[in-house]
Amino acid sequence: MNVETITIIFLAFIVIGSLIAIETPNLLSAVVCLGVVDIGFTILFLLLKAPDIAITQMVVEVVCLIILIRATVNRDKSADTGERKLFGLMTTGAIIIILFMFIMNVVPLFGEFGNPIFTRVENAPSQTYLSKCLEDTGAANAVSAVILDYRGYDTLGEATILFASVIGAIALLRKKPRKKINEPDESDSLSVVKDE
Amino acid sequence: MIYGLCILLFLIGLYAVVTKHNLIKIVIGFIIMENAINLFLIMLGYRMGGKAPIIWQDAAGKADIAAFANSAVDPLPQALVLTSIVISLGVTALMVAICLRVYQRYGTFDISKIRRLKG
Numbered sequence: 263m264n265v266e267t268i269t270i271i272f273l274a275f276i277v278i279g280s281l282i283a284i285e286t287p288n289l290l291s292a293v294v295c296l297g298v299v300d301i302g303f304t305i306l307f308l309l310l311k312a313p314d315i316a317i318t319q320m321v322v323e324v325v326c327l328i329i330l331i332r333a334t335v336n337r338d339k340s341a342d343t344g345e346r347k348l349f350g351l352m353t354t355g356a357i358i359i360i361l362f363m364f365i366m367n368v369v370p371l372f373g374e375f376g377n378p379i380f381t382r383v384e385n386a387p388s389q390t391y392l393s394k395c396l397e398d399t400g401a402a403n404a405v406s407a408v409i410l411d412y413r414g415y416d417t418l419g420e421a422t423i424l425f426a427s428v429i430g431a432i433a434l435l436r437k438k439p440r441k442k443i444n445e446p447d448e449s450d451s452l453s454v455v456k457d458e
Numbered sequence: 459m460i461y462g463l464c465i466l467l468f469l470i471g472l473y474a475v476v477t478k479h480n481l482i483k484i485v486i487g488f489i490i491m492e493n494a495i496n497l498f499l500i501m502l503g504y505r506m507g508g509k510a511p512i513i514w515q516d517a518a519g520k521a522d523i524a525a526f527a528n529s530a531v532d533p534l535p536q537a538l539v540l541t542s543i544v545i546s547l548g549v550t551a552l553m554v555a556i557c558l559r560v561y562q563r564y565g566t567f568d569i570s571k572i573r574r575l576k577g
Contacts, residue, residue, distance in 0.1 A: 265506070266460060273463040280467060280490050284474040289482050289567075296486050303493050310500050311510040311531045318540055319493075322547045326489065333554045334482055337561060354477050358469050369461045376506030378532050388503075388534045393527040396513055402521075404511035404530065408537035420541040427548030431555040 266375060268309060276302040289334045297327045314405045464501065467494040481557045481567040485550065492546040496539045503532030511536065 276299050283295035300323035307316040373379060380386035391408055401407035409417050471494060474487025508531040513521045557567065564572050 265504075269501075270460055270463065273460070273467070277463060277467055277470065280470050283486055283490075284470065284478070284483060289480065292483065292486055296489060299490065300493065303497060306497060307500060310504045311508055312500050312536050312539075313510050313512075315496075315500065315536055315539055315543065318543050319496075322543050325547060326550050329551055329554050330482065330485065333558055337567070351477060354473065358473055361472075362465060362469055365465050366462055369465070372461070372502055375460050375501060376504060378503050378505055380503070380532050380534070381505065388532045389527060391533055392511065392530055393523055395533075396521060396523060402513040404513070404533035405536045405540065408533050409540060413537060416538070416541055420544055423545050424548045427545075427552045431551045434552075434555040434559050 265309060269306060272302055272306050272309070276306075289337075290331070293327065293330045293334055296330070297323065300326070312405075314403070460501065461498065464494055464498045468498075479568050479570050481560065481569060484569075485553050485557065488553065489546070489550060492542070496542060499535045499539050503535040505529070505531045 279295055279299040279302060283292045283299060286292050286295065300319070304316050304319045304323065307313075307319055373382075378388075380388035383389075391412060392404055395401055395404045395407040399407040399411040401411070468491055471487045471489075471491030474490070475484050478484055478487065507529075509526075509529050511530040511533040513523070513526050515521050560572065561567055566572070
């Protein structure tokens, strides 16, 4: 079997898994199904020769699963809520089918699977990265050469976004509410002592 | 065909985000959408019969750069998808934190019962 067949089989598996994850009435089962779907993605990344992504996806997926299970366990697990009206569902379905047809008309512009654009374009950036990465950066892994050297600012931005979202999550989840303005602050007295 | 399944996956996630009433289901839809887009980008860079973009040495201990550049898959989408995966973790954590706060205040994950958010 070639890569394309295996990829299609795994993608079909993922599609079925995600449909179950979305439609199952129990929230905890939905989260577990999402874990199965993410494992499928990890295997696909490995098949498509992206080992760095597969490793990262595995770690991120486990952390996501832990966060989601923490959110759902011991809570109202039933997702069995009144669905939208039939008319609304049909409208959504129609819009999604139209979107699908529209995107499928655009997709052939990207070319065949297995024949990426950078092989056909003269002096494509990816070609430069591949042929120059050892000489320029000394890194044997072209992906790490790109993220840490050629596009280091991108990684800096990524770290900034991660930091901002973690600060947001901590601010939302902290137990103690914020102090009132005229309430005495214990850290103030400490600083006074330090000044003296 | 292979891109079509990927786009189908994205639209399944979109369907969940648009029609589901449960906040956790909406988060699950988001995660599926993110993964589908990442997979699509990786697929765009795949070269048939390609190797992972890591320079290997032959038996003599020498690295053949020209052969490497002609047989490795595209490293650029992989690097950017790596960034995107880490960001999606942060975004998911933030979304779940908001969901937990909503649950704490209203006692439900059902968005149709959260009336006081209106207006």
